[in-house]
Amino acid sequence: MGSDRAPKPEVEGAIQAARHYNVRVLLVGQDKVVLPEMRQHPAIADLPIEFVHASEFIAMDEKAAHAVRTKRDSSMRVGLRLVREGKANGFVSAGNTGAAMATAKMVLGSLPGVDRPALAQVFPTTEGTASIVLDVGANVDTKPQNLVQFALMGEMYYRSIFDKSTRPRVGLLSIGEEEGKGNELTREAFKLLKQLPINFVGNVEGRDLYNGTVEVIVCDGFVGNVALKVSEGVISAVREMLKDSLNATITRQAGALLARGAFNDFKKRLDYSEYGGAPLLGVKGVSIVCHGSSNANAIKNAIRVAAEFARAGLNQKIAHNISLAPGVFADKAGGGHD
Secondary structure (H helix, E strand, O other): OOOOOOOHHHHHHHHHHHHHOOOOEEEEEOHHHHHHHHHOOHHHHHOOEEEEEOOEOOOOOOOHHHHHHHOOOEHHHHHHHHHHOOOOOOEEEOOOHHHHHHHHHHHHOEOOOOOOOEEEEEEEOOOOOEEEEEOOOOOOOOOHHHHHHHHHHHHHHHHHHOOOOOOOEEEEEOOOOOOOOOOHHHHHHHHHHOOOOOEEEEEEOHHHHOOOOOOEEEOOHHHHHHHHHHHHHHHHHHHHHHHHHHOOOHHHHHHHHHOHHHHHHHHHHOOHHHHOOEEEEOEOOOEEEOOOOOOHHHHHHHHHHHHHHHHOOHHHHHHHHHHOOOOOOOOOOOOOOO
């Protein structure tokens, strides 16, 4: 309900996901807004798509903390209740990011021992693989212990979704590769990460986000979100520059036609919508947070990510990982409530 163009891309993305990924989708929102959009797609009657009414929604420009407390029948809260009650296996939202994260933590609760959940974003690499970067925005201020937890959760996420056969290389995002580089947070986190039973390779730099040097990159949410937004801006600028350059002369236009397949592949590899949303790791349930400007393809792939997350039993695996790392995670468990 709260995304930039809701509910059009959500409905269209749900239709595509139901057709291609063998999933059942519950569309949650205000009936007066969502049902007319659903009626624009007659084929929806033959697909496993249902509607669930929520009388309220949280807009993009609302303050998350206040909206989460006061709007008890928001589409976010209703959707996450469905997950908590076992009526859905995962939740997807392209609405207010802060509200989505706060509501997930409140309704679902945190996994036992997790202090702060983290958003994990997939980045394409020049090696033809992908890397996971976390946190990309759930926590602006973090402690070294939080980065340690992010590393363990990110490693398990990568192994479950991408490559179960190898131990991914884990790097700490800093301003230099040497152990002493960085601020107080990264220097203290480095010492703790060395003690973990993971394949920690040390510090990595911003240029390593896309070169495949490591599979999992850990950072605080402030740095991660800046890296994410800068990357999106650069990718968009490069695509526009390439298009302008290739259309500059007749000769270049002819060359562009011959290389159309390669250019389409380039655009697809860098298109955020192909990777869906970012899972919120560390909560008791599957919660996927998408761009506010997500199109139907992004919503479709976010639903795919939610289904993969649920089918892989990732939360159970993260919880098991936590139990094998005493002293890294807190003893208390965050319970969900309404």
